[in-house]
Amino acid sequence: GAGVSQSPRYKVAKRGQDVALRCDPISGHVSLFWYQQALGQGPEFLTYFQNEAQLDKSGLPSDRFFAERPEGSVSTLKIQRTQQEDSAVYLCASSPRTNLNEQFFGPGTRLTVL
Amino acid sequence: AQRVTQPEKLLSVFKGAPVELKCNYSYSGSPELFWYVQYSRQRLQLLLRHISRESIKGFTADLNKGETSFHLKKPFAQEEDSAMYYCALRRGSTLGRLYFGRGTQLTVWP
Numbered sequence: 001g002a003g004v005s006q007s008p009r010y011k012v013a014k015r016g017q018d019v020a021l022r023c024d025p026i027s028g029h030v031s032l033f034w035y036q037q038a039l040g041q042g043p044e045f046l047t048y049f050q051n052e053a054q055l056d057k058s059g060l061p062s063d064r065f066f067a068e069r070p071e072g073s074v075s076t077l078k079i080q081r082t083q084q085e086d087s088a089v090y091l092c093a094s095s096p097r098t099n100l101n102e103q104f105f106g107p108g109t110r111l112t113v114l
Numbered sequence: 115a116q117r118v119t120q121p122e123k124l125l126s127v128f129k130g131a132p133v134e135l136k137c138n139y140s141y142s143g144s145p146e147l148f149w150y151v152q153y154s155r156q157r158l159q160l161l162l163r164h165i166s167r168e169s170i171k172g173f174t175a176d177l178n179k180g181e182t183s184f185h186l187k188k189p190f191a192q193e194e195d196s197a198m199y200y201c202a203l204r205r206g207s208t209l210g211r212l213y214f215g216r217g218t219q220l221t222v223w224p
Binding site for chain 1: 118120123157158159160163200202210211212213214215216217
């Protein structure tokens, strides 16, 4: 079956632009996670949804970052007024239950802010 | 606070040699530990988890709470094992979020 998909795969933005990154989780997966992976580092947690509820957003680095999952399926990560330090790969992962399960990762969106 | 440390950024071995990728963690509670792997041009995927006590592709990892370690081992490395390996920790109470180490790039030479 289809895995987690993300779009766009690559995004180049000028500093100050807003961007929106999309994640399509595996159908029926309850949990959805966003991670940020800077070059040479491991993924860092950003936020977590259980269905449409955003249960943890403690990893969002600033109020310029906003995520939503309005219908409990597709999720969008929005970054306003992008800065160079936002350049990273943004990974989305989904999981069929709330705990004790494997997270299935998407291919990521590589964001470059010039 | 919790932390996952992978001391080796790069690790090279020859085919057939044993390999051990180190992972140490700091967490005062009872963690769940995982190894994720990313092969070239592929997405991150789960390799194994400590709770399952399984062997996947010849790899094993034992959680040593005394040493707070979860090293990944394989007795005979294969070229196809070349990949980036990430150790990850989940706290029992944190709804699934993972804390990752920085990763170890394993290269297995023919």
